[in-house]
Amino acid sequence: MKAVAVYPRKQGPVHLREVKKPIPTNGEVIIRALEVGVCGTDREIVNGLYGDAPYGSDFLILGHESLGIAESDGVDVKKGDMVVATVRRPCPEHCLNCTRGEIDMCLTGNYREKGIKGLHGFMTEYYTEDPKYLVRVPHDLRHVAILLEPLSVVEKVIEQIFKIQKRLAWEPRTALVLGAGPIGLLSTFVLRDIGIATYTFARSPSGRLNDRLLEESGAHYLSATDTPLSYIPSKVGQIDLIVEATGSASLPFEAIGVLGINGIIALTGIAGQGRILEIDTSCINLKIVLENKLVFGSVNANKSHFETGVRRLKSIEERWPGVLRNMITRRVPIQRSQEALEKGDSDMKVVIEV
Numbered sequence: 001m002k003a004v005a006v007y008p009r010k011q012g013p014v015h016l017r018e019v020k021k022p023i024p025t026n027g028e029v030i031i032r033a034l035e036v037g038v039c040g041t042d043r044e045i046v047n048g049l050y051g052d053a054p055y056g057s058d059f060l061i062l063g064h065e066s067l068g069i070a071e072s073d074g075v076d077v078k079k080g081d082m083v084v085a086t087v088r089r090p091c092p093e094h095c096l097n098c099t100r101g102e103i104d105m106c107l108t109g110n111y112r113e114k115g116i117k118g119l120h121g122f123m124t125e126y127y128t129e130d131p132k133y134l135v136r137v138p139h140d141l142r143h144v145a146i147l148l149e150p151l152s153v154v155e156k157v158i159e160q161i162f163k164i165q166k167r168l169a170w171e172p173r174t175a176l177v178l179g180a181g182p183i184g185l186l187s188t189f190v191l192r193d194i195g196i197a198t199y200t201f202a203r204s205p206s207g208r209l210n211d212r213l214l215e216e217s218g219a220h221y222l223s224a225t226d227t228p229l230s231y232i233p234s235k236v237g238q239i240d241l242i243v244e245a246t247g248s249a250s251l252p253f254e255a256i257g258v259l260g261i262n263g264i265i266a267l268t269g270i271a272g273q274g275r276i277l278e279i280d281t282s283c284i285n286l287k288i289v290l291e292n293k294l295v296f297g298s299v300n301a302n303k304s305h306f307e308t309g310v311r312r313l314k315s316i317e318e319r320w321p322g323v324l325r326n327m328i329t330r331r332v333p334i335q336r337s338q339e340a341l342e343k344g345d346s347d348m349k350v351v352i353e354v
């Protein structure tokens with residue numbers, strides 16, 4: 001069977017290789033792949049910046065955003081079920097968090113990740129999986145279910161924000177999302193779904209696909225070409241929470257200044273290495289202390305966030321039909337996977353069809 005692979009830590013391109021069809025063991029389920037989503041992490045791996053092959057292998061099968069059909073039965077999974085697999089697997093040390101199913105919070109950093117770190121991914125025709133890492137998705141969500149993995153990352157962020165803010169009496173009314181890529185857009189939809197007035201700020205001028213989609217959910221697009229970040233509070237009032245999804249090195253620090261009193265900022269983007277900023281840290285210190293502000297980071301997600309995400313996909317589909325489907329701007333057959341990994345200007349989410 002075919003698989004899309006790279007030689008980790010070497011610059012691409014990806015190659016299509018023949019690998020043996022896996023045989024399920026120890027209660028595993030065999031899954032026939034339908035689609036695999038492509039994200040920035042995959043592109044970083046192809047560029048040789050990131051990624052580790054499984055022990056004893058010189059190649060890594062890519063892909064961590066999965067969607068497939070179970071072709072055998074397992075605990076809580078039946079043949080014919082549509083399933084999405086979670087990404088992380090526990091560390092060998094069995095740390096406190098991995099043991100409790102919070103692999104996204106692994107204490108040792110020795111967790112493994114499908115298609116990223118030490119384990120082959122899902123860009124292949126068949127894979128096997130322990131059913132405890134599978135989330136069933138209703139068949140009527142087939143056309144948008146490939147978004148479940150990135151959505152799980154957003155569900156974790158929003159859950160964390162509300163858990164952390166139990167530190168005070170807090171009734172958030174206004175949110176700012178920084179970035180209008182897939183994570184920015186999905187964050188916007190989730191915030192709108194829970195009834196928060198949401199403004200999404202990004203570099204692109206107005207009128208592109210992403211701001212049309214988010215405005216369908218009742219959010220407002222703010223382009224950096226018309227509205228500098230520092231002007232936003234004068235336009236929208238007190239900002240209670242910010243989700244940063246840009247990967248900018250400077251924007252998170254600027255955002256502390258525009259966040260309202262008692263507010264919280266979640267950082268999800270990763271800035272490129274070696275960016276040196278000249279900033280007035282005393283001003284940031286003052287803003288955080290005197291206004292009870294909180295900045296935290298969030299990565300990955302655990303199974304509960306995937307399960308919340310399934311309910312969210314359904315809710316977004318019902319409320320704003322088409323916004324999720326239209327996020328998928330390109331579908332590429334597995335034979336031409338290298339094309340999928342080259343980002344086009346108008347790409348939002350690119351999906352490889354297996």
Ligand SMILES: [Zn+2]
Binds near residue numbers: 095098106110
């Ligand atoms: Zn761990």
